Amino acid sequence: MEVLKVSARSRSTAVAGAIAGVVRETGRAEVQAIGAGAVNQATKAVAIARSYLALDGIDVVCIPSFTDVMIGDQERTAIKLTVEPR
Amino acid sequence: MEVLKVSARSRSTAVAGAIAGVVRETGRAEVQAIGAGAVNQATKAVAIARSYLALDGIDVVCIPSFTDVMIGDQERTAIKLTVEPR
Numbered sequence: 001m002e003v004l005k006v007s008a009r010s011r012s013t014a015v016a017g018a019i020a021g022v023v024r025e026t027g028r029a030e031v032q033a034i035g036a037g038a039v040n041q042a043t044k045a046v047a048i049a050r051s052y053l054a055l056d057g058i059d060v061v062c063i064p065s066f067t068d069v070m071i072g073d074q075e076r077t078a079i080k081l082t083v084e085p086r
Numbered sequence: 087m088e089v090l091k092v093s094a095r096s097r098s099t100a101v102a103g104a105i106a107g108v109v110r111e112t113g114r115a116e117v118q119a120i121g122a123g124a125v126n127q128a129t130k131a132v133a134i135a136r137s138y139l140a141l142d143g144i145d146v147v148c149i150p151s152f153t154d155v156m157i158g159d160q161e162r163t164a165i166k167l168t169v170e171p172r
Contacts, residue, residue: 008122035126036094036122036123036126037122039122039125039126039129039130040121040122040125040126040165043125043129043165044125044150046150047150047151047152047165050149050151061147061148061172062147062148062149062150063136063147064129064130064132064133064148065136066130079126079130079133081129086172
């Protein structure tokens, strides 16, 4: 499954559009963010994506979890937001 | 309904315990955060609360939305995370 990687510089509306597109196509989306700025953009993007998908009659919820990812040779803890229909 | 207000300096485990307690007592919880640091702590707290509540057989999801709040005489946009059983 494709993971949408969000940074602190990602535009939340652009990420929201990507989330909505992936949910429409595959039924669910995974968003990954490392650091406070990125988690903030990702969370805002899910809130916006909810309004986009509501227009299609799709009511999504968000399931946050921790996940370890390798950045170069360093292990970092990322926040993963799984977006799927309620 | 009581709103759990989270700041950038809130400990995510303490907020998680509060979320789990409110969900156990009332069935759902609302968490409010303003700013990237606070949204990050709130999102991590929900991820941790999920694991606490899973031990009680309660599977919660998170519904992020925007909400306007007054801080003194200034209007600010907060992120509200509604935590409720799937």
